[in-house]
Each structure stands twice: as C-alpha cells, then as structure tokens.
Amino acid sequence: MQEHLKNSVIDKVKARFGTAVKDVVWYAGELTVTVDKDAIVGVSSYLKNEPDIKMSYLSDISVVDNMPRVPRFDISYHLLSIDKKSRMRVKIAVGDGEKAATVTSVWRSANWYERENYDMFGIVFEGHPDPRRIYLAEDWEGYPLRKDYPLKGYKDQYNPFGEEKKK
C-alpha cells in the first residue's frame, strides 16, 4: 500500500512545488516530506485533492521542540489516505515566535489539533478560527511541553513542589 507513495507522490510533489520541498525521508516504512513553512497550505490542499494521492484524513498534528536548534520547532502533519490505505507525514520547521499558517481550511479536524499545539507549545497558527487554549486554563502561564518548562511546573501557592521561576 505504501509502495504507491514511493512511485508517485515524491516525484509529483517535487515537480509541483520544486524548491519548497526540502527533504524526503523513508524510515521504518514511513514517508516524511519536509517542506518550506510557507508552502504548507498549498502542499496540504494538493495532497488532499490530487486524485492519485487523496490524503483526505488528517490523523494528527504534532510538534517537537528541538531547543536549542534554530528553527526551534518541527510541526508534523500525519496524513492518511482512506482510499489508498497509505500514510505519510508532512513536516515544517518553525522558529520561536514565528507563526505557522493554519490548515483548518483544508481539514476541519485541524481546528482542535492546532489549538492543542498552541496550548502546549505556544505556536500561533495564523488565521485559526478559534485560537484559544484547549486543555489548560485561559490564564495559564507558559507552555508545558516546551523543553524549558520544568517537569514539576512553576512554584506558586497551589504547587509547593514546583521550580522557582527564573527572573
């Protein structure tokens, strides 16, 4: 099932988006295509609508904090084609404080996925229809899944075991 990706997808995406495609990796039977961060909406809607590829289902969006690397974050879009029974991953790199474009116009499921990643990493998805935190309280300080956020949280009246905040 994954074979059809090997033959068609890589060539097609490369032909269509040229230099915006930065890297193609096969690892553990999975295809990861790294693209330029400004091209993500275009690549997404192409992969969704191209009849041979048809990545109609967005499984998940996940972020990795690679501190102190620059750019700091990797955002992975896990795609699934229900018609072709194949999966692939599209990846973009976003720096600290930079914004990523929202893909909610391509898949409506991206709404909550992006809210979750904003909540946990503080990445702002530009053009998101409902940019709020999802798990944590609205007035929560910091973004817990960043590597510089302490495991036990910050010390305050509710959390005596937390770390002291650096001034």
Add this chain to the structure above:
Amino acid sequence: MARKLNTDEPIETKALTLSLGPQHPSSHGVLHLILDVQGETVLRADPDIGYLHRGTEKIAENIYYHQFVPYTDRLDYWCGMSNNLAYVQTVEKLLGIDIPERAKYIRVIAAELARLTGHLTCVGAWGVDLGAMTILLYAMRERELVLDLFEMMCGARVTNTYMRVGGVRYDVTDAFKERCGRFCKIMKEKLDEYDRLLTGNRIWVARNKGVGILSAEDAIDFGVGGPVLRASGVDFDIRRDEPYLVYDRLKFDVPLGAAGDCFDRYTVRMEEMRQAVRIIEQCLTDMPSGPVTVDMPEIVPPPKKDVYKNMESLIHHFKYVSDGFKVPKGEAYSAVESPKGELGFYIVSDGTEKPFRLKARVPSFCNLQVTDFLSRNSYLADVIAIISSLDPVFGECDK
C-alpha cells in the same frame, strides 16, 4: 398579576448559556459542555475539556521506555490493553523487532477483550444516559467476566500493563483458554439479549434514529475514527486495511452504517462485539505454542522466579529496571484500531533510554471535536444521545 398562558401571542424566550457538567449524571466523565440554547434548541455546543489533564506526554519524556507502559493504561481506562498495544507496537517499530507468533495471538485476544469491555461500557452508559438503567447492569455483569479473564492473564483487572516491549508479560494458561472459550459462548447469548432489550425498543429507537447525523465526507473531514467513522459509511478499519499482529490471517467483517446517526453508531458497536468474539474464538484455536517474548535480554527482563533464585538474573533484572534500554534514533508513528478509533503513538527518539518526544493521537479527543457540528439546531435531549454515541473517555481525551 398572573400571566395568562392560553393567549395566542407567543411567549418570548431568549438565548441562554448553560453549563452541562463537569459534574452531571449524564455527561460522560468530566466533560464540561457550554451550551447556548434558545428554548430547547441548541445554538452552539462548546466542549470545555482538560479537567483530567495530567501531562502524560511530558511525563513520557522524563521516564524510560519500559516505565511508560503503566501510564498508557490510564489513558482510556476502560480498555487498557488496547493502549498498551498501541504504545509497545510503536516502540517495537522503532527497535525494528518482530515478536513471537504466540505473543501476537495473545495480544489479539487481549485487544479484542478490551474492545468488548470498551463497547460494553459505551452501550451500558449510553442506555443509562437515556434512561434505560437495566442495560448498564447487564453490560457491567458481562464486563466482570472479561475482567476475570484479564485477572487470569496478568493479575490486574483494569490497569493491566500486560504488554511489554518485545512481547507480553506472562504466558496464558490452558485454564485461561478454556475459560475464555466458555466466555465467548456466554457473550454471544448475552449480545442477543441486549438486542432484544434495545434494538427493537421503541424509546431507544426514537431517541437515537435520525439524531446526530454525520455524513461520510464530514466524518472524514472532522477526523473522527472507529465506530463513529464506520457508522457514517466509511469503509475503513486499521485491523483490516493496515493489518498488524495476525489480523490478516483472521476472518472478521467490518460492519458499516448507512445513515450515520446515533442508532447506526449503536448497531455498528453491537456488531463489532460479535466480530470480536469471533476473532477471539479463532485465536484460541489457532494459537501456536512457543515463547511469548523475544529473545533479547537487553529489552526483556528475566522471569521473576529466576530473579529470586539466580544471581545473574537478579543483576540482569536490576540493570533493566534502573537503566532501561536504548532505542535507535529516529521517528515512528504506529496506530491500532482501539475501541474508540485510531489510537496512535508518534515517538521521536534521540537514541537514549527516554523518548525525546511522545505524542498520543487519542481517538476520544478527535471524536469529541464533532460535538458542536452534530448538536447545532438539535434538541437539548439529543445532545445527551450524541455525546454518548461518540463515547468519549476523559482519561484519554485529556491525556
């Protein structure tokens, strides 16, 4: 002066905001639903989640790979076995190991038993939400039988931690196989009993048919999974379409719905339970003998009885527990068909004993997103049916 009610002029109503939950008898777990209602009609339903957020993913980055298995039990606590499976399978993918045949069959049995507990809870709680108490008691009675089987497998009833990287913790005994076979026979009869109780029940049909209709396109677009996706007529099941373990050798049907309403989600779950029983029966017959873990001492600790008697085994055990094992650098995503839908783990490894990043793709979270879409312009009472049909579990949804 009392207002006359039998007048022809309509009574003025205004839109209200109501909080359903987080403490409400018919909201599942700690779901806090903020509802804008105009009379009985729902204008907007905004799920406010996160009451059970424990930072599972952050914890994972700070412990060894083998220490994370118990945390997965506490995601979807109704069916811990499926969560165990999804996690260990991803680590095995990164390690590039293939587990022995017998362990594969045992894992399938465990995962399908977990599917039964998950769906039994779903149907039972759904019934009680809509006012049918009996079905909950019946479903819990059968669930106890499954928990007894789990206890025979690993000693734990709910938080199993049965699967480990490289296989399963204990071999199953002949007594287990015999009892599991007996359970399958009982379960088939009981499923017919539920059918008689619910499927033709006028109230049940009236509350569920035509409620919360989700088309196939919307289901895919919203990223819902499992029974909710299939009830909308999307023919996709990871067990069949991206087979893992030994699912490609087993015969089972993937039930589909046509209308995509709550009633279809119910019938799909009922049929999935029948298919789960069918799968378990096949596994019991086909299961070969042999080891249940891979022969890799760095990944699998020695049996407990050796640890007590043998110095080398004690050292080995100590080394395993305190140092863990290294996983090669790379990233992998692996998904299984859990009772709620696609449960996937995305692990990025930097070559050490701890995951650099672990992301759980939890189906309850993804399914719950569609609540607002389904609830708009429906009646308040239908929202209860819609939530129950999506079957969110908050241990999993909030992570």
